[in-house]
Amino acid sequence: MAGHAGYAADDRNPLAGDAKAAKAGEYEFRINCALCHGLGARGGGRGPDLTRAHKKHVHSDAEMFQVISNGIPGTAMPANGTNGQGVGMTDEEIWQIITYIRSVEVKAGARSTGDARHGKELFYGDANCSLCHMVEGKGGRLGPELTAVGGSRTREAMIESVRNPSRRLAWGLTEATKEFPQEYETITVVTADGKEVKGVALNEDNFSVQIMDSSERIYLLEKGNLRSFEKSRESIMPAYDPDLLSDKALDDVVAFLTSVGTK
Amino acid sequence: MRIFVDLLSACLLCGFFAPEALAQVTFERILNSGKEPQNWLTYSGDYLGRRFSPLDQINSTNAHSLVAKWVYQIGATGKLETSPLVVDRILYATAQDNRAFALDARTGRPIWLYQHQLPGDIRPCCGRVNRGLAILGDKVFMGTLDAHVIALDTKTGNVIWDVVAADYRVGFSFTVAPLAVKNLVVIGVSGGEYGVRGFIDAYDATTGARKWRFYTVPGPGEPGHESWEGDSWKIGGAPAWNTGTYDAATNQIFWPTGNPAPSNRGEGRAGDNLYSNSLLALNADTGQMNWYFQFTKHDEHDWDATQVPVMIDAGGKHLIAQANRNGFFYVLDRTSGKLISASAYGKITWSDTKDADGRPVARKDASPTLQGHTVCPGALGTTNFMAPAYDPQTSLFYVTARDQCDIFSTAPQPYEAGHAYYGSAYFPSDEAEPYRGFLKAIDPATGEIKWKFEHTSPTLSGLLTTAGGLVFTGDAEGNFIALDATTGRVLWHFQMGGAVYAPPMAFAVDGKEYVAIAAGSAVYVFGLP
Numbered sequence: 001m002a003g004h005a006g007y008a009a010d011d012r013n014p015l016a017g018d019a020k021a022a023k024a025g026e027y028e029f030r031i032n033c034a035l036c037h038g039l040g041a042r043g044g045g046r047g048p049d050l051t052r053a054h055k056k057h058v059h060s061d062a063e064m065f066q067v068i069s070n071g072i073p074g075t076a077m078p079a080n081g082t083n084g085q086g087v088g089m090t091d092e093e094i095w096q097i098i099t100y101i102r103s104v105e106v107k108a109g110a111r112s113t114g115d116a117r118h119g120k121e122l123f124y125g126d127a128n129c130s131l132c133h134m135v136e137g138k139g140g141r142l143g144p145e146l147t148a149v150g151g152s153r154t155r156e157a158m159i160e161s162v163r164n165p166s167r168r169l170a171w172g173l174t175e176a177t178k179e180f181p182q183e184y185e186t187i188t189v190v191t192a193d194g195k196e197v198k199g200v201a202l203n204e205d206n207f208s209v210q211i212m213d214s215s216e217r218i219y220l221l222e223k224g225n226l227r228s229f230e231k232s233r234e235s236i237m238p239a240y241d242p243d244l245l246s247d248k249a250l251d252d253v254v255a256f257l258t259s260v261g262t263k
Numbered sequence: 264m265r266i267f268v269d270l271l272s273a274c275l276l277c278g279f280f281a282p283e284a285l286a287q288v289t290f291e292r293i294l295n296s297g298k299e300p301q302n303w304l305t306y307s308g309d310y311l312g313r314r315f316s317p318l319d320q321i322n323s324t325n326a327h328s329l330v331a332k333w334v335y336q337i338g339a340t341g342k343l344e345t346s347p348l349v350v351d352r353i354l355y356a357t358a359q360d361n362r363a364f365a366l367d368a369r370t371g372r373p374i375w376l377y378q379h380q381l382p383g384d385i386r387p388c389c390g391r392v393n394r395g396l397a398i399l400g401d402k403v404f405m406g407t408l409d410a411h412v413i414a415l416d417t418k419t420g421n422v423i424w425d426v427v428a429a430d431y432r433v434g435f436s437f438t439v440a441p442l443a444v445k446n447l448v449v450i451g452v453s454g455g456e457y458g459v460r461g462f463i464d465a466y467d468a469t470t471g472a473r474k475w476r477f478y479t480v481p482g483p484g485e486p487g488h489e490s491w492e493g494d495s496w497k498i499g500g501a502p503a504w505n506t507g508t509y510d511a512a513t514n515q516i517f518w519p520t521g522n523p524a525p526s527n528r529g530e531g532r533a534g535d536n537l538y539s540n541s542l543l544a545l546n547a548d549t550g551q552m553n554w555y556f557q558f559t560k561h562d563e564h565d566w567d568a569t570q571v572p573v574m575i576d577a578g579g580k581h582l583i584a585q586a587n588r589n590g591f592f593y594v595l596d597r598t599s600g601k602l603i604s605a606s607a608y609g610k611i612t613w614s615d616t617k618d619a620d621g622r623p624v625a626r627k628d629a630s631p632t633l634q635g636h637t638v639c640p641g642a643l644g645t646t647n648f649m650a651p652a653y654d655p656q657t658s659l660f661y662v663t664a665r666d667q668c669d670i671f672s673t674a675p676q677p678y679e680a681g682h683a684y685y686g687s688a689y690f691p692s693d694e695a696e697p698y699r700g701f702l703k704a705i706d707p708a709t710g711e712i713k714w715k716f717e718h719t720s721p722t723l724s725g726l727l728t729t730a731g732g733l734v735f736t737g738d739a740e741g742n743f744i745a746l747d748a749t750t751g752r753v754l755w756h757f758q759m760g761g762a763v764y765a766p767p768m769a770f771a772v773d774g775k776e777y778v779a780i781a782a783g784s785a786v787y788v789f790g791l792p
Contacts, residue, residue, distance in 0.1 A: 030674040031685055039672075088387060093682065205740035206719050207756055233697065 013061040015095045016102070025100025028093050032080060041104050047077070048152035053105045056151045056261075061098050068094050114248070119256030122249055129253065132214075132237065135260055141216050142200055143237060144184065150254070150261025158254050162245065165235035186236045187211050189219075190227040197221075200236055288350055288398045290445050294511055300730075301771035303349045306395055306440040307650065308768060311574040312508035312517075314652040315728045316769035320776040321791060322731030326745040326754040328792055332777060333371035335786040337362065342764045343781035346395040346440060346650065346725070348403070349770035354779065355417070356786060357393040357440075361407045363415060369772050371788065375420035379407045386434045386681065388456040392764075394506070394648070395440030397448060399468045404448045406437025412450055412466055424471035428452065433680045434459045439504045444516060444547050447474060451503025451518060455567070458498035458524040458684040463507075463543070465550060475550030479503055479520045479538050487537035495532035498678050500524030501539035505569040505648055508583075510597065515553060516545045517574070517583055517597065521567035527631050527642075527687025528563065528673045535560040540568040542585065544600060554600030558622075559589050563630050564613065564671060565642045565687070573653045573660065575707055584707050586651055586662040588644030589613065591623050592705055606710025608703055609645035610666040613638050631671035631687060641669030643721075650725030650766035652734065657748050659704040659713055661734050665721040667698040702726070702736050704751060714751035725766020727778070735778055737763025743780055743787065759787055 015021035029041060036047030043049030048056070057072055058064040068089070069081035080089050089097070123129045130139035133146045149158065160167060187209060188198045199213035209229070211219045214236075223229055240250070288304060296302070296309045300317035307314045321329065337343065337358040347356035354368040361379035366372060385391075385408045396403040402414040402423055409431040414423040428450075429435035434457020441450040447465040455461065461479035466472065480499035481487040491499055500523045507518030520543060523536035538552075540559040545552055558568045566589040574597060575582045583597035590611035594603045602620050614623040629638050649663040676686050700721025704713045716736075724737035733754070734746045739762045745755040761783015769778045777790045 027674050027676040028683075030672070031676070031683065031687065089683070090384065090386075090681075204719055205758070206738060206742055206744065206753075207758075 011060075011062045013065075013095050013098050013102075015092075015099045016061065018099060021096045021099040022103040023100075024093075025096035025098070028089065028097050029100050032089060033097065036076070041101055043152075043154040043157060049154045050101050051104050051106050052151075052262075056148055061102075064098050064101070065091075065094055068097060114251035114253070114255030116252070116255040116259040118249075119252035119254065122245075122253050123256055127240075127245055127249065127253060135257070142212055142214060146257060148261050150257035150259065152261065155254055155258070158257060159250060162240045162250055162253070164239055165237040166233060166239070184235065186232045186234055188228075188230045188232075189221060191221070192225050192227060194227070198236075201231070204231075286351060287400050290399070290443070293399075293443060301349075302351065303347070303768045303770050304398060305348070305442065306346055306397070306506040307508065307571055310509040310511065312571045312653075313573055313655070313728075314571075314650050314726060314766060314768070315654055315730075317730045318769050318771055318776045319730040319732075320771070321729065321733065321769075321778065323733060323747050323754060325791060326731070326733055329745065329755050329757070329778075329789045330792050331757060332788045332790045334788075335364075335366055335371040335373075337784045337786075339784055341784070342390045342392050343784060343786075344392045344394045344438070344648070344764045345781050345786075346766050346768055347779050347781075347786065348396055348398050349768075349779075350398060350417075352772050353417075354770070354786075355396050355398065355403050356781070357395055357405060359391050359393070359784075361393060361405060363396060363403065363405050363420065365417070365420065366786075368770060368777070368788075371786070375418075377415055377420040377422075379405070379409075379411070379413065381407070381409050382431070385409050385431050385436065386454070386457055387436055387438070388453060392438050393440075394438055397441040397443040399443035399446070399448070402468065404441045404443065404450075404468070406439055406441060406450050408436045408438070410435040410437060410452070412437070412441070412448065412464070412471070414448075414468070414471060426466065426471045426473070428464055428473075429459075429462075433457065440506045442506050442509065442516070443468060444509050447547065449507070449516060449518070449547075451505070451507070451520075453502050453504040455500035455502040455521045455524050455526065456683050456685060457681065458500060458678050459502065460497060460499055461501040461503055461520060463503045463518050463545070463550070465547075477543070477545055477550040477552065479541075479543070481537065490534040490537040492531060492533040498524055498684070499532065499536060499539065500526070501536070501541075502567075503569065504567075505571055508572055508574055509547065510574060510581075512581075513598070514547050515597075516547050517572050518543050518545060519569045519572055519585065521569045522559075522562045522565050525676065525678075525684050525686030526562075526565040527671055527685055528675065529561055529630065530673075530675075530686075532561075536562070540566060542568065542572055542583070542595065542600075544597070556593075556595055556600045556602065558585075558587050558591070558593060559625070561625075564589070564638060565685075566640075566644055567647075569648065570646060571650055573651065575653060575660075577658070577708065582707070584653070584660055586646050586660065586664075586705065588640070588647055589623070590640045590645040592660070592662075592707075592710055594707055594710075604710055606705075608662065608705055608710070608712060609664045609701075610639045610668070611645070612668070613640075631673045633673055633675075635670040635672035637668050637670050639668035640665065641667040642671070643667060647723065649723055652726040652728040653707075654728035654734070654748050656730060656732070657704075657728075658706070658708070659748065660707050661702065661704050661726045661728060661748075663722055663724060663726060663736065664701045664703045664715075665698060666701075667721065700739070702734065702746070702751070704734075704748075716746060716751045716753070722763060724763035724780075727767035727769060729769055729778075735767040735780070737765070737767070737780055737782055739763070741782060743767070743782065743789070757787075757789065759783060759785075761785070
């Protein structure tokens with residue numbers, strides 16, 4: 001922790017409400033944060049929409065300072081203070097960013113208009129989402145766990161992920177922040193004894209690959225022993241077109257995920 | 264009889280208990296480093312910049328049996344970019360936050376540990392890293408993140424001298440491994456991300472007195488000053504954060520420079536912005552410039568030309584080659600600085616023409632825009648700080664390469680002293696192919712890629728070649744890999760449990776060859792069983 005300056009010791013943002021600081025913070029945000037959180041802080045493919053007043057990991061400015069400075073363990077959010085990887089931000093710059101984020105927050109974003117209760121029925125029922133996705137400890141393991149997704153992704157991003165899941169698989173970040181590399185590529189291999197295995201990549205390096213198949217069985221394979229190895233960024237998840245899941249039904253599913261994710 | 268044999272074998276071990284002969288590391292020893300292949304006396308292994316070990320005990324026939332010999336844990340988080348030195352059985356290296364240490368090269372047991380006391384408000388650009396030491400006489404030399412240059416006693420790690428090169432509070436720092444030449448310690452500064460005015464310094468190795476400074480951005484009245492608009496030269500960047508090479512025949516130091524500041528916005532600094540993104544030929548005694556070659560003029564993509572330049576003699580010509588971050592592999596005549604060839608060795612879109620000298624020229628529409636614009640290579644470049652290697656046996660130049668495109672967007676940011684100053688933001692392009700990472704073997708005579716090995720994801724590891732017909736690399740997933748230098752075939756790998764950001768090197772103790780590399784937060788040493 002960079003506890004050297006008066007800035008860091010503050011529990012409150014010393015630059016709160018300062019328009020000049022917010023402007024400086026906007027530049028800092030473009031440079032340091034927009035990569036994941038999008039221009040205007042409205043969320044990108046990787047990071048949450050920060051214009052929402054409700055945030056999963058932070059409430060107070062002091063908490064936000066800690067998260068920006070030190071990162072969030074177990075997530076792709078890296079430490080951004082001078083103690084972290086990459087170009088570190090000074091305490092003052094972090095407070096400027098917080099001032100900027102507070103200035104663009106909206107109390108209620110583009111909330112889903114759907115029926116969360118019906119969305120939950122669909123999720124665990126006819127839409128088959130829970131065969132592969134888990135929410136609050138219930139569901140499958142093949143796809144990403146979705147408890148927090150409604151609090152961290154925009155409505156548009158969630159809709160796109162369902163309609164066109166291959167459009168944006170979870171890209172690995174640049175190496176410095178790539179703490180966990182799962183990108184959910186589809187892997188198809190033929191083992192030495194001629195067995196075909198198709199599943200989702202849990203992890204992979206030059207010499208080994210760890211796969212989960214649709215029955216949630218984990219395969220630990222050495223590439224050198226395989227007859228064939230194919231990797232695709234076509235998601236194993238089917239694209240839910242409007243025939244499969246109507247716009248109204250999808251809106252209900254998104255409403256369910258949002259209600260859970262923003263609890 | 265039995266007793267006699269035991270005594271005899273015991274006596275064979277006598278040498279192991281004798282005090283180590285700690286001979287001084289003279290300039291002549293570094294100049295003739297090929298005569299003592301058991302040692303690694305300078306960042307790139309020799310003054311030519313080749314990162315080639317003449318050792319051949321570990322070779323393409325036995326590399327498959329390599330085993331880990333010891334591991335030294337730093338006990339700190341963050342990236343390790345260090346390239347160890349080995350001199351007469353002792354390994355010297357650096358780690359995060361300006362740690363330096365000396366280890367028994369056979370066992371990894373520490374002899375001394377040192378850590379420079381850093382202020383809390385240093386401004387490292389890209390992690391609290393250090394790429395290694397220089398050694399000369401009875402001292403090792405380290406540049407620090409608060410812009411000091413310090414000399415440590417090789418036997419104790421005690422500070423012999425400590426000089427302040429520049430003010431860290433406006434963004435100066437050192438991450439580079441210095442280069443010891445004659446009685447000088449040559450070092451280039453970091454801080455382009457903070458709008459510093461770059462320089463290369465030379466310090467008297469004995470006293471720490473500064474002997475010369477070459478500003479990589481010329482001041483008023485100096486040639487090249489006219490290549491900067493208005494006062495932009497004062498914050499023009501052009502840092503010099505990777506280790507150069509030395510040519511004894513012409514007494515010249517070849518040192519590469521980084522991008523102009525702000526990195527992704529050319530507005531306000533119209534002109535070529537000399538001597539950013541250049542290779543400089545400096546008189547070693549005076550720091551006077553003999554020639555320069557600018558790879559990327561008026562750069563707007565963060566394409567530092569700081570890659571280690573490698574001296575190659577071929578066909579009666581004295582050449583210097585660099586695999587540049589901008590995606591081209593350049594070969595220059597190192598006597599004149601004249602360009603001989605420039606060949607793309609990765610995915611590029613920024614240039615499709617060359618000027619009369621054969622230098623690739625930027626397309627007008629490659630400039631970043633406020634809304635963002637996709638250009639290849641991306642901001643990390645086709646290569647970056649990772650040390651390349653050149654093998655005189657295969658006559659191939661090996662480089663860690665990446666195919667990645669980014670969306671470059673400007674951020675009109677005012678300069679404020681001590682604050683990050685890039686004028687830019689860049690994003691990986693979702694429309695582009697996934698990033699791909701390679702080890703490529705380039706024929707410098709033709710620019711042709713003789714073979715390539717594709718990594719699972721791009722790596723930031725440096726490279727080593729050895730007379731055993733091997734190339735060593737590390738990967739982002741934590742593997743250390745030995746490949747056949749002629750064919751690129753993988754011969755061996757070991758999972759080290761942490762990503763690699765450092766280059767490998769080789770040494771020998773008691774006639775046994777070892778290969779070392781830093782990964783995760785540890786230094787690993789491998790050898791034959």
